[in-house]
Amino acid sequence: MITAQLLVTLASHAFSGLIMLGSGFFVLLQNPKKKLNVFYFIFTIPLFIYEASFVAGPLMPSESFAYGVWFINIVDVFITATVVHLMFAVSGLENRFRWYLKATYGVAFAIFAAAIVYPHLFLPQVVPKLYFPWYLDAGPLYVVMFVFFMTAPIFPYIKLVQASTGPLNRIKLEYFVFMFALGYAIGPWNFALVFDYQIDPLYGSPLWLGTIPIAYGIIADQLFDIRLVLKRALFYSLSIGGITGFLALLIFLNDYLVDRLPWIQFWTVPIFTGALAFIVGRVIWSKFAENERVKYEFITVATHKLRTPLTQISWGLRELVEASKEEKPRELALRIQQASNRLIELTNIIFEATQKDDGQYSYTKEKVGLIGVTKDVFAKLGHLIIEKRIEASIHVDGEVYVMADERRIRSVIEVFLENAVVYTPEGGFVQVIAYEKGNRVIYSVRDSGIGVSGAERKSIFMRFYRTDAAKRADTEGVGLGLAMAKNIIDRHGGRIGMESPGEGKGSTFWFSIPHGIEAVP
Amino acid sequence: MKDSILYIEDEFFFANTIANKLSEHGFEMDTAKNGTLGIEALKKKKYGLVLLDLILPEMSGFEVLEHMKQDPATKDIPVVVLSNLSSDEDREKAKALGASDFFVKINTTPNEVLAMVRRIVGSPADPTP
Numbered sequence: 001m002i003t004a005q006l007l008v009t010l011a012s013h014a015f016s017g018l019i020m021l022g023s024g025f026f027v028l029l030q031n032p033k034k035k036l037n038v039f040y041f042i043f044t045i046p047l048f049i050y051e052a053s054f055v056a057g058p059l060m061p062s063e064s065f066a067y068g069v070w071f072i073n074i075v076d077v078f079i080t081a082t083v084v085h086l087m088f089a090v091s092g093l094e095n096r097f098r099w100y101l102k103a104t105y106g107v108a109f110a111i112f113a114a115a116i117v118y119p120h121l122f123l124p125q126v127v128p129k130l131y132f133p134w135y136l137d138a139g140p141l142y143v144v145m146f147v148f149f150m151t152a153p154i155f156p157y158i159k160l161v162q163a164s165t166g167p168l169n170r171i172k173l174e175y176f177v178f179m180f181a182l183g184y185a186i187g188p189w190n191f192a193l194v195f196d197y198q199i200d201p202l203y204g205s206p207l208w209l210g211t212i213p214i215a216y217g218i219i220a221d222q223l224f225d226i227r228l229v230l231k232r233a234l235f236y237s238l239s240i241g242g243i244t245g246f247l248a249l250l251i252f253l254n255d256y257l258v259d260r261l262p263w264i265q266f267w268t269v270p271i272f273t274g275a276l277a278f279i280v281g282r283v284i285w286s287k288f289a290e291n292e293r294v295k296y297e298f299i300t301v302a303t304h305k306l307r308t309p310l311t312q313i314s315w316g317l318r319e320l321v322e323a324s325k326e327e328k329p330r331e332l333a334l335r336i337q338q339a340s341n342r343l344i345e346l347t348n349i350i351f352e353a354t355q356k357d358d359g360q361y362s363y364t365k366e367k368v369g370l371i372g373v374t375k376d377v378f379a380k381l382g383h384l385i386i387e388k389r390i391e392a393s394i395h396v397d398g399e400v401y402v403m404a405d406e407r408r409i410r411s412v413i414e415v416f417l418e419n420a421v422v423y424t425p426e427g428g429f430v431q432v433i434a435y436e437k438g439n440r441v442i443y444s445v446r447d448s449g450i451g452v453s454g455a456e457r458k459s460i461f462m463r464f465y466r467t468d469a470a471k472r473a474d475t476e477g478v479g480l481g482l483a484m485a486k487n488i489i490d491r492h493g494g495r496i497g498m499e500s501p502g503e504g505k506g507s508t509f510w511f512s513i514p515h516g517i518e519a520v521p
Numbered sequence: 522m523k524d525s526i527l528y529i530e531d532e533f534f535f536a537n538t539i540a541n542k543l544s545e546h547g548f549e550m551d552t553a554k555n556g557t558l559g560i561e562a563l564k565k566k567k568y569g570l571v572l573l574d575l576i577l578p579e580m581s582g583f584e585v586l587e588h589m590k591q592d593p594a595t596k597d598i599p600v601v602v603l604s605n606l607s608s609d610e611d612r613e614k615a616k617a618l619g620a621s622d623f624f625v626k627i628n629t630t631p632n633e634v635l636a637m638v639r640r641i642v643g644s645p646a647d648p649t650p
Contacts, residue, residue, distance in 0.1 A: 300608060304576070307605040311627045312534045318630055319538065344627055351607065 002059070005131045010055045012205035015244060017051025019208040020044045023215040030219045033458050036089050040218050043086050044211070046078040054190070054201075058132045066126045066134035073136060074115045074122060077108040080149045083180075087156035090176045090218070091163040097156070104152050111145050129193055132201075136194045146191060153184070175217050183210025212237040303351040310347065313340050338383070349480050363405040363491055365516065370400045370434050370443055373410050377417045384421050391429040392421075400434040402441045403516030408488045415481035416445040416509050422474050424449035424506075436515060440494075444510035449473075451507050452500040460498060461486040469503050482509075489513060524645045525549040526638065528572040529559035529585060530603070535626065539572065539603075542631045543638060547645035556580025560588055563595050569642045572634075573620070575604040575611065583618060590619040599641055603634065 024044030031037045053072035060066035084104045088094045094101070115122035122141040129135035136142070157180060164173030189204035216236055254269040317337040324330035371394060378385065378392055385392050402409070420430040428448035435442055450469040452460060459465045466479040489496040494513030500506065526548050530536040536552040544550045551566070553559035555578045563571070571589070575582035582604065589595040599621045604611070607625040615623055624637065 304605055307627045308532065311605060312532075314627065315535070315538050315631055318632075348628070 002133075003131050006058060006133075009131075009200070009202040009205065010058065011248065012202060013051050014055045015241075015248070016205050016208045017048045017055070019240060019244065020051070020211050021048040023208070023212055024048075027215045027219055031458075035455075036218055039082075039086060039089050040215060043082040046075045046082060047207070047211070049075045050079060051207075057126070057136075058134050060134060063126060063134065067123065070126050070134065070136050071115075071119060071123055073142075074112055074145070076145055076149050077111045080152050081105050081108040083153050083183075084156050086214075087153060087160050087176075087180060090214075091156075091160045091173060093156075093159055093163065097159065100155060107148060107152070111141065111148060115141055115145075129196070130198060130200065132193075138194050142194070146194075150188065153180075172217065176214065179210055179213045179217060183207065183214070186210055206241075208241070209237055212240060299350065303347050306347050310340065310344055314344060334383075352480065352484055363408065365403045366406055367401050367517070368404050368406045368409055370402060370409070370413070370441065371396055371432075372399065373406075373413050374417070374432050374434075377410070377414050380414075381417060381421050385430075388421070388424070388426045388428075390421060390424055390427070392431075393429070394432045394434075396432075396434050400436065400441055400443070401515065401517060402513060404492055404513065405488075409492075412485040412488050412511065413443075415485045419481065419509070420445050420447040420449060422477075423447070423470060428506075437512075439514055440512045441515045442510060442512045444508050446506065446508040448506040451503045451505040452498065453503045457498065457500065461496065485511070524642065525551065525566065525568050526570045526572065526642070527551045527553060527559065527562055527566075527568045528603075529553045529556065529577065529582070530572070530574040531555055531577050532574075535574070535603075538631055539634055542635055546635060546639075548638065548642075554578075556582065556585040559585050563589065563598075568598055570638060571598055571600045572603045572638075573600050575602060575606050575615070583614060586615065586618040586620060601637065601641070603629075 021044050024041040027037045028041035049072060053069050053075070057066055057070040057072075060069055081104050085094070085101055088097055088101060118141065121139045122145070123136060124139045125137050126134040127137050138146070157177075160173060160180070161177050164177050186207050186209060187204060189199060190201045191204075192199035193201055213234070213236075250269065250273055254266065257264045257269060258266050314337070317333055317340060320333045321330060321337060324333055374394055378394075384390075417430065417432075424430060424447045429446075430448075431446045433442075433444050433446070450467075450473050452467055452469070456467045460467065461482050463483040464479040465483075466477055470477060486496050489511045492513045494511055496509075496511040498507055498509045500508070524547070526543060528536055528539055528550065530539075530552060531554050533554075536554065540550040540552050551562055551568075553562045557579045559571075559573075559577075560580070573582045573585060577585070580588075582602065586600055586602075589598065589600060596619075600619065601622045601624060602615045602620045603624045603626055605626045607628075612623050621641070622637065624634065
């Protein structure tokens with residue numbers, strides 16, 4: 001007999017399972033190449049299987065079917081193992097505690113194998129409990145599994161808590177500490193009834209409330225303020241839950257109304273709510289767009305206001321340097337000029353970062369000589385090149401032309417060369433190589449600088465991303481240059497990339513774009 | 522008059538710096554501190570080039586540009602924008618209104634402005650082609 005109470009509990013669990021698996025796919029699609037994202041996805045699979053069996057078990061027509069489905073509960077051992085793995089992965093201790101991971105997986109497989117061989121030691125029988133036609137009854141092996149489930153994550157959790165008090169990624173880790181605790185506070189309620197404590201397994205259904213914020217923590221690039229992130233994560237969780245719940249309610253309401261009121265057709269409520277959703281969506285979207293617009297406008301105005309005095313300082317200093325005949329004041333003015341240049345760069349970066357690059361504005365196509373631009377940029381970096389005794393060289397057969405947006409291509413070359421010079425230690429080299437290959441132009445900058453480790457290579461073109469070595473070498477970078485460069489090269493229909501044999505071993509940044517110049521027959 | 526240049530700019534510092542730099546190199550410089558005065562100056566004298574700021578009191582640089590391009594007497598005078606606005610939107614707008622070039626003050630130097638002026642109108646010593 002399926003009661004309304006059972007239906008609500010099962011629907012909540014079904015909802016939880018689907019939401020968790022959905023979040024897994026979402027996180028995976030955000031960055032399928034990032035290990036942590038893949039891992040979160042894997043983590044949601046046993047969770048989904050667990051919830052699916054939880055929903056299907058009580059609905060089975062016969063005891064033997066119910067037994068078979070409830071037996072899938074054994075998947076808990078893999079939930080445990082993936083929780084342990086995920087905890088280590090977010091705290092970056094995966095490699096250090098490989099032995100613990102191996103042991104956890106070992107125990108998980110051992111319990112799993114034992115349960116397969118001796119199913120009745122795990123699940124002696126399924127019996128009616130509370131309002132469930134069939135529910136689990138715990139055998140000794142089930143107790144072992146439960147103990148494993150509750151204890152195995154303690155050690156990685158302690159390590160996560162310890163890591164969160166360190167200086168590295170403190171806020172992000174604190175966030176995960178809280179979220180895992182939340183997940184574990186909700187998850188185990190289903191077990192009570194297994195051990196005959198009359199606690200409604202409905203309380204175990206909002207497990208997704210713990211996992212969605214973990215998913216958010218993984219995909220959010222940088223968590224600046226824990227309160228803000230918590231608020232945001234809660235907002236996302238409740239929005240997703242709210243929308244799905246609302247849809248479920250609608251379906252229910254629709255069935256109810258169609259049943260009771262003869263003049264209501266099955267499409268009346270969907271059409272009405274569809275229209276309502278559209279209107280609400282529009283209002284929310286326009287508020288959101290307005291908010292964005294105000295933000296952009298504010299930054300545009302603020303940077304513009306800063307630019308006026310900054311330009312005056314910069315121009316004034318130039319005149320002063322030109323006019324200074326004596327060495328000392330000239331040197332002082334040059335130093336102030338460097339500081340002012342840095343300030344200008346920072347305002348430019350803030351400005352560029354807040355500009356919408358939605359493809360709305362066209363790129364001009366003009367004939368650009370890449371080597372000419374390179375020489376210009378090298379000249380601008382001259383003082384730094386001399387100061388660091390860097391051997392800067394250009395290896396080409398002649399000027400390399402390309403049809404491109406000059407200002408933007410110049411920005412890309414500036415980013416490449418500036419990074420190369422800034423991140424190359426004293427006495428190193430920076431080499432520019434450019435050539436035509438088929439209908440494309442390939443431009444690359446090789447340096448003997450700090451290099452990039454394998455794991456960081458994938459993220460280096462992301463906004464605000466800075467490698468650990470880069471943070472150590474230059475504390476003033478922002479992590480926007482390469483993201484901007486990638487955007488520009490993409491808009492030129494080109495490709496951008498980098499190679500590095502590893503940290504400390506130099507790197508080569510390159511782009512290739514169609515040269516767009518018609519061959520003269 | 523090919524060598525005479527009008528700089529419409531409300532900030533005295535910029536107007537003064539550029540005017541000095543260009544006059545030192547033989548150009549005849551006039552400055553106007555807002556759009557309205559700029560338009561008036563354009564009526565009185567024939568210029569070879571107009572340097573134009575965008576954020577100006579009374580009449581914005583965009584309006585000046587629009588006005589100039591509609592008036593047959595001024596529509597052929599090259600106008601180079603010299604502003605600290607730099608968004609794509611502003612650049613496109615200036616270009617659509619007929620500006621020949623767009624310089625962001627903070628990313629340029631008085632010497633670069635001089636070089637640009639020379640490129641457009643030639644050096645004052647040059648014989649008119």
